[in-house]
Amino acid sequence: xxxxxxxxxxxxxxxxxxxxxxxxxxxxxxxxxxxxxxxxxxxxxxxxxxxxxxxxxxxxxxxxxxxxxxxxxxxxxxxxxxxxxxxxxxxxxxxxxxxxxxxxxxxxxxxxxxxxxxxxxxxxxxxxxxxxxxxxxxxxxxxxxxxxxxxxxxxxxxxxxxxxxxxxxxxxxxxxxxxxxxxxxxxxxxxxxxxxxxxxxxxxxxxxxxxxxxxxxxxxxxxxxxxxxxxxxxxxxxxxxxxxxxxxxxxxxxxxxxxxxxxxxxxxxxxxxxxxxxxxxxxxxxxxxxxxx
Amino acid sequence: xxxxxxxxxxxxxxxxxxxxxxxxxxxxxxxxxxxxxxxxxxxxxxxxxxxxxxxxxxxxxxxxxxxxxxxxxxxxxxxxxxxxxxxxxxxxxxxxxxxxxxxxxxxxxxxxxxxxxxxxxxxxxxxxxxxxxxxxxxxxxxxxxxxxxxxxxxxxxxxxxxxxxxxxxxxxxxxxxxxxxxxxxxxxxxxxxxxxxxxxxxxxxxxxxxxxxxxxxxxxxxxxxxxxxxxxxxxxxxxxxxxxxxxxxxxxxxxxxx
Numbered sequence: 001x002x003x004x005x006x007x008x009x010x011x012x013x014x015x016x017x018x019x020x021x022x023x024x025x026x027x028x029x030x031x032x033x034x035x036x037x038x039x040x041x042x043x044x045x046x047x048x049x050x051x052x053x054x055x056x057x058x059x060x061x062x063x064x065x066x067x068x069x070x071x072x073x074x075x076x077x078x079x080x081x082x083x084x085x086x087x088x089x090x091x092x093x094x095x096x097x098x099x100x101x102x103x104x105x106x107x108x109x110x111x112x113x114x115x116x117x118x119x120x121x122x123x124x125x126x127x128x129x130x131x132x133x134x135x136x137x138x139x140x141x142x143x144x145x146x147x148x149x150x151x152x153x154x155x156x157x158x159x160x161x162x163x164x165x166x167x168x169x170x171x172x173x174x175x176x177x178x179x180x181x182x183x184x185x186x187x188x189x190x191x192x193x194x195x196x197x198x199x200x201x202x203x204x205x206x207x208x209x210x211x212x213x214x215x216x217x218x219x220x221x222x223x224x225x226x227x228x229x230x231x232x233x234x235x236x237x238x239x240x241x242x243x244x245x246x247x248x249x250x251x252x253x254x255x256x257x258x259x260x261x262x263x264x265x266x267x268x269x270x271x272x273x274x275x276x277x278x279x280x281x282x283x284x285x286x287x288x289x290x291x292x293x
Numbered sequence: 294x295x296x297x298x299x300x301x302x303x304x305x306x307x308x309x310x311x312x313x314x315x316x317x318x319x320x321x322x323x324x325x326x327x328x329x330x331x332x333x334x335x336x337x338x339x340x341x342x343x344x345x346x347x348x349x350x351x352x353x354x355x356x357x358x359x360x361x362x363x364x365x366x367x368x369x370x371x372x373x374x375x376x377x378x379x380x381x382x383x384x385x386x387x388x389x390x391x392x393x394x395x396x397x398x399x400x401x402x403x404x405x406x407x408x409x410x411x412x413x414x415x416x417x418x419x420x421x422x423x424x425x426x427x428x429x430x431x432x433x434x435x436x437x438x439x440x441x442x443x444x445x446x447x448x449x450x451x452x453x454x455x456x457x458x459x460x461x462x463x464x465x466x467x468x469x470x471x472x473x474x475x476x477x478x479x480x481x482x483x484x485x486x487x488x489x490x491x492x493x494x495x496x497x498x499x500x501x502x503x504x505x506x507x508x509x510x511x512x513x514x515x516x517x518x519x520x521x522x523x524x525x526x527x528x529x530x531x532x533x534x535x536x537x538x539x540x541x542x543x544x545x546x547x548x549x550x551x
Contacts, residue, residue: 178391178393179398182395182457184358185384186384186411187385187408188381189411196407196410197397
């Protein structure tokens with residue numbers, strides 16, 4: 001039955017009211033989004049302005065200055081951070097990928113898988129300072145290896161592990177079972193299915209996870225306090241106190257020396273740029289990932 | 294079941310003898326006897342849950358991938374009982390095409406080459422030649438020859454399914470199993486797959502599960518009708534559809550249940 005002619009004005013009124021209601025809530029959501037973005041914009045702007053004041057060549061090449069000293073840079077801290085994050089990546093990526101593959105591909109008991117996932121979630125939730133204290137107790141004192149880049153890298157790899165395990169695990173769980181079956185139907189062994197089909201497809205996901213974990217590890221300070229300790233000279237080896245960018249920022253920012261405080265801002269800017277760079281890279285790599293349907 | 298006299302000159306490729314299959318304690322396939330003839334197309338029909346796909350997957354031991362499954366009886370491949378072989382060896386000799394097209398997340402070329410690579414074929418010339426031959430046999434060569442490096446997912450559904458058939462053909466299977474290969478495809482793609490299956494007659498032994506009776510009529514030489522895990526009747530396709538011996542077969546093919 002058609003709508004009677006005289007009912008049409010009522011319909012129009014009803015529609016105007018519904019559209020108005022929709023516009024009202026759109027405006028509310030936009031406002032909320034703006035409120036959330038303001039602190040981020042202020043933070044970025046402030047770090048950019050303060051950090052840019054000393055964003056010169058010396059920052060990258062000179063040693064961290066003592067309080068009262070003029071000039072100086074963050075060179076040793078940057079190198080220390082790079083070395084420790086690289087080591088941590090080297091430890092955590094093979095281990096994390098192996099754990100994830102064990103959980104999704106090898107282990108056939110559901111309860112072991114559930115326990116593994118719980119453990120990963122718990123590890124992800126552990127405050128990073130506790131991970132630092134753990135490595136201090138287990139490695140620095142326990143094994144007697146002392147403070148150093150190795151201990152720092154181990155602490156950082158504990159930070160990185162859950163992210164790498166999760167991203168790999170998520171991918172493998174989402175990997176279409178019919179593709180696995182197709183490989184088995186061609187006469188592939190478990191190992192061949194894993195290395196020839198699943199792992200190549202998982203590579204972009206693993207890289208993305210690594211980038212995310214890496215950018216987080218680079219900024220972590222707490223786990224390094226008890227492990228790398230910090231150092232005002234160039235890294236001399238993998239044992240012995242090691243400098244790190246995050247530790248230096250922490251120390252300089254809480255100090256009283258204006259030169260050090262300025263460098264802390266520059267360090268913060270470098271870290272931010274690093275995070276931006278790795279996140280951007282992660283996004284590009286994720287886009288390169290083949291669709292899995 | 295013994296076949297009528299028309300099989301003179303055709304050899305039995307596989308023989309299912311007093312065969313049962315269990316999921317745990319559930320007997321899903323009950324005492325089946327069946328002959329699969331060399332280079333013919335044999336279809337398996339029956340209502341959902343009748344065990345036709347389950348029986349098909351016994352031929353390449355897919356059930357061995359899951360715990361709690363058990364076979365009883367024999368499936369002879371020529372004279373060897375394939376139930377006593379290594380399942381991986383069985384799968385190297387018997388190919389399979391699945392219900393949904395399932396190409397690997399690789400290039401078109403690598404999809405076909407995968408089966409050869411795991412068999413240890415390293416010679417590039419041999420791989421190239423066999424990939425081309427498989428793609429030609431699967432009637433997809435002309436469509437993909439200029440983009441062998443493209444991802445297989447960029448193909449249409451029907452092309453993907455023909456690619457999967459080529460992937461299975463590349464390793465020269467003794468039997469090719471099809472598990473409702475057109476149920477996820479549109480009518481045009483379905484027609485191209487059917488044409489392809491008909492074209493493969495005489496080259497490879499084909500066992501196909503289908504829920505579509507018309508498809509069985511169009512493409513198969515022999516038809517097995519299954520019901521509740523049992524093989525009710527097995528005969529030439531025209532006999533099954535026009536002059537079946539069993540009451541239940543006649544009821545099913547005339548659409549009275551299913």
